[in-house]
Amino acid sequence: MRHGTQHADVAAAELETALRGGPFHVALRAAITARGLPLQRVQHHLTRYGVKVGVTSLSYWQQGARRPQRAESLRAVRALEEILQLPDESLIRLLAQADDRSGAQRPAARSYRSLVEASGVLEKLLAELDSPFDGGLLGLGHHERVRIGTHRELLGRDSQHIVRAHSDGVDRYVAVHHGDPGCAPEHMSVRALENCRTGRVLRHHETGVLVAELLFDTRLRAGDTFLFRYGVEDGTAGASGEYVRGFGFSGGQYALEVRFAEETLPVRCHRFTQHSAAAPRSGRQELPLSGHHRSVHMVEQRVRSGIVGIAWDWE
Helix, strand or coil: HHHHHHHHHHHHHHHHHHHHHCCHHHHHHHHHHHCCHHHHHHHHHHCCCCCCCCHHHHHHHCCCCCCCHHHHHHHHHHHHHHHHHCCCCCHHHHHHHHHHHHHCCCCCCHHHHHHHHHHHHHHHHHHHHHCCCCCCCCEEEEEEEECCCCCCCCCEEEEEEEEEEEECCCCEEEEECCCCCCCCCCCCCCEEEEEEEEEEEEEECCCCEEEEEEEEEEEEECCCEEEEEEECCCCCCCCEEEEEECCCCCCCCCEEEECCCCCCCCEEEEEEEECCCCCEEEEEEEEECCCCCCCEEEEEECCCCCCCCCEECCC
C-alpha cells in the first residue's frame, strides 16, 4: 500500500511539472498515467462527450508523433481536460507554447497558436449557428477568386461551390473567412451572389474569424446537387503574402485564382500544400504570373484533407 501511495505521489508530481512546462505530449501522457486510465477507456469517455478519436491517434498524441490541430481534435483536447481532471485550457495552452518554440522553422503566415485559437472560436460560432461539422454537404467543385488591392491588402474573395447533399433537409451552407493578422471582421461584409441569400453573420475580432449562413430557399434531399456563389469583402488588414484554404475532408475539385491590382504586382508566386497547420510545407511549385491578366492560379483535381494555398513575395 505504501508503495502504491509513493507511486501515485510520483505520478502526481510528474503531472504537475509537465502541465507547468510541457511539452503537450508529455503532459498528456503524465495525465493519463496519473489517472490510471488505459487508452481504450479514455476513448470511451471521449465518445460520451460526442467526440470520436481513435486509440491510435491518442497513442500518437501522447508519444509526440502527431499533434491535434483540426476542430474535432481540439474538441477532444478540451474534453480530455475534463476527463483527466485538468485545469481548463491547460493542454490547449501547451499546444500554443509548442508553436512559439518551433514556429520560426515553419514558414506559415499564421502561427499554430493563432490557428488553435481560431479553431476553438470557429467551433463555438458553428455551434451557435447549430451547424454540423460538414454542413451535410459534400463538395464537388469549388472555384475561389481572391483580389489583392493597391496597398497589397486582401480586398476580398468570391467563391462558387457545387455541392451534393448527403442527408435530407439541408438548406444552407456556412461560409468561413479567416482574415489576415490585424484584420477587423466587424468591417467585413458578405454578399450573396447566386442561388442563395445571406443569413446570420457572426464575427470574432481577436482571431479575425467570420462565419456566415448562405440560405438556399430550398431543402435538398440526399443526393441532390446545388450550385451557389457568394463573396466576402475584407480590405481591413495590412499587406497580404498568401492565401490558404483548409479542407477537413477529401474529394472534389478546387481551383484558386489570385488577382493583383495593376499598380501592385509581386515578384514571384508559388503554390504549396500542408498535411496540417503543424506540419511543414511541401509540394512547392513556382507559378507563372500573367502580366496582362495580373493573376496566378492553381487547380487541385481532387483535394485531400489538409491545406493548400498560394504565396507570393513583394519587392
